[in-house]
Amino acid sequence: MHNFIKFWGTRGSCSVSGHEYVHFGGNTPCLEINYHNSRVIIDAGTGIHMLGKQLLHETVDEIHLFIGHTHWDHLIGFPFFAPIYHSDAQIHIWTPPSPGRPCKDLFDDLLSPEFFPVRLSQIQGQARIDFHTAHPNMPVTFGDLKIEFHLACHPSTTYCFKITTPHQTIGYVTDNEMLQHYHGPLDNVPPDILEPHVSLIQFLSDCDLLVHEAQYTPEEYVKRAGWGHSSYRNAVALLLQTKTPQWIVTHHDPDHSDKDLHKMHLATKELLKETGSPCTVEWAHDGLVLKLK
Ligand SMILES: [Zn+2]
């Protein structure tokens, strides 16, 4: 299979393991995009460990790794990404602007002696690693693949992504709090609550498929408003606005077992049906592969 996306990590915030997480898995975010000869990875959560092992068996000249934001759940797998220890690897790391401190310094900190036994300078003596800053309104293209960025509603500078091939457009949003502090019904969202999201809605409105989080139940969201994540009800509000036909949910809360996530899946299906939306919804699990045209 040549063209696909693969979810190597679908858990948000903190990795989990145990019998109650067997179906959805426990690795933190990592998405692989494979399109013709282009290899793009979004986020270096713990899921990147297994992806790295696989890449060692393939001939991949260049890897582009995009980090949506540098919270630990999106970065903690980086030191365990095997290609960084191989001299023939060329790895480009793309991050949002990091005001006051170049992003390379953050990686230096991640690999400081107190946290990890190998320095960034030692790694750079093996693989070739280049750091780049990604900017909204400045798409990056690799062959037929275009990657665009937009700010999400989340603490620290956080990007969400739009991936465009000649045949499909996919939105990828792991950390985004829709309708901050809103707990009301979907059919009557006040304009001032919706207003901060208008630009993002426009950005995502041409997607054929939208990957977007729905980390909390509406009941949990009452206590967790302002934490940077959406209730499933408020995430549905985004899907209604963008009119996307297909929704995949990722970045599952570490407090939610398989049983909880199955219940939330049913609740989102029900909610979409109630609103009359034709959008389909699936909840991603570690290892999920979606074929691209
Ligand atoms: Zn996250």
Ligand SMILES: [Zn+2]
């Ligand atoms: Zn975060």
